Amino acid sequence: MNRDYTYIITGVTGYVGNVFAKKLLDEGCSVVGLARSKEKVQRVFTGKCPDIIYGDIRNKDDIRKLFAGDKPKIVIHTVAYVSIGEGDMEELYDVTVTGTENILDVAREHNTVKFLHISSSEAIPHGVKLNKELSNYIPDPANTRKGYNRAKSMADVAVLKAVEKYNLDASLILLAGVLGPGDYSNTHMTQVIIDYINGKLPASVNGGYNDFDIRDVADVLCQIIDRSKKGESYIFANKPDKINEVIKYVADMTGRKMLPTLPMWVAYVGLPFLYIRSKITGKRPLYTLSSLASLRADTDFPLDKVTHEFGYQPRSLKETVTDHVRFLVDNGMVQL
Template identity: 30%
Template sequence: MKEVYAVTGALGFLGNAIVDNLLSKGKTVKVMDIGQDRYGVLKDKDVRFFRADVCDAASMEDFFTVEDDQELIVIHAAGIVSISSKFSQLMYDVNVKGTQNIVDMALKHKIKKLVYVSTVHAIPELPKDEMIAEISDFNPNLVEGEYSKTKAIATKIVMDSVQKGLYAMVVHPSGIIGPGDYAGGHMTQLVKDCAEGRLTACVRGGYDFVDVRDVAEGIVLAAEKGKSGNAYILSGEYYPIKKITDTICSVLGKKQIKTILPLWFAKMTAPLAELYYRIKKQKPLFTSYSLYTLQSNSNFNSKKAQQELGYKLKFSLKQSIEDTYMWIKANNLIRRKKKVASKA
């Protein structure tokens, strides 16, 4: 039987990296997303595109249909990522109801495998001196933040589907960075801000970051070697925010940032920042939830993925930032200051 890989959220940051990884290995790939390919990320790629909505099961019928001599392996990467402190019905619908629809369709069409892209935030935090590893029972009441809660519920849906006969597994990436993020995630925004001369301060704290290409490789390895009912943490390395901004400034040839905002000040201004950016319809660089995350235990253990899947890191922080900067420049995403005409 010929294997066909089906990737949801293929126009997104991670989804597109997964597609690239699969194609580099000569896999047959079909992709699905709710939107149009307005950035041309699938241009000249040998994939079949289906426009469908995870919240509408009927719209995914063709996506889940294969020939009699084909077996479908679904990688469910579609979802809404948010650091907002507020509940979002859309995020809940996409992350929870959408995942339930994916599982239902997978069972209906008797697919070969399902790999669900969860997050490390679906796993309850442990004290800072303890290593966070994979778990099998997920409870939204044990995690912080609205995004984390939706992913915990969705992860439980996938794990429970194994008892219904679905060959399914879960991957938990940490903070994903690297080139190709058209949505303007936080690392991409930091690099842009530095290039535009708007990065003047940072906050205390840090987090575990991993390159999107390493995560994509880990996900494909899970599809190839992962065991049903298992979860795999795909983490990178912990970096203080100051280390990240120093590396960005070094790559861009800028002076290092000297101002480090006290956490109490950042927490005090976070609600106002969220409100301001909501009015401007822009993504805030920090929120109450993201500040909580930067102070939380980010000691994630990826040994299981290393041992069972062959997962390993290939891209350093510096390489990720260099490639992000080159990608930003290549796509003309840096706003240049307008020159003021001199008077004669």
């Protein structure tokens, strides 16, 4: 890592943000992070801690505080309103789209030598063929499922506009399903694992996605920063998997019984009941129409590009799930 730069990470207490920040800190880099909660900063960073700016990505004055000092800046923009459902649309777009536009504007005001936008494979337009020839995806919000998927696609468009209009050295980093140690926010798959261990998951569904270990991306973060090309996109994933496969690895580790598997049509029938339950309890539903659509999508993402250019090598899903469960236990998020 180049220690002559200041590394700015938005969403520094989030899943991806904190793993990247810890990697950079371990390399002796100067890291400044944007966060909203002092309590979460203290929970996430028990050892080395970035310099923290408390603020909101929707406020440019808060963002400008990240860019203090004369060192050249490398920006890793991870913050987004993550949702597997429709969610609060106004906040979703304000944080994910307007927030991205804000930090792009501020980055141009300063000596920003690299801008990495952490996006999602969910932003890939519906119907795009995933094969080895898909070396660079073109965001197309109109043909992307509304909600989180479309918001990420719109944010990607904003990044590429900044590349074209202002010659900003920016790249898109698309992530598939993130797993592995570091999730202090109980993202969707983490909640599935916790519910299963706690006996609150009655059944599984006959679907899957593509889950990879965020540590494997962190391991090549230096190469990504140094070698990613202006205006290019890079997809990080593993092999397509099934929810039952993840649950089996958790079962092998914990001794829990495997769950019955429901066909997808049963899961769709249950959507209205989960929605009503979430309104009553105030908790997010276990799955939504959007998340079910993701489970049925083609997730055989091409890895040739990131393997060749960065040396990316995803570890086995079993190792990832095992370490993920250990992390949850070690941090008091679940008991075996």
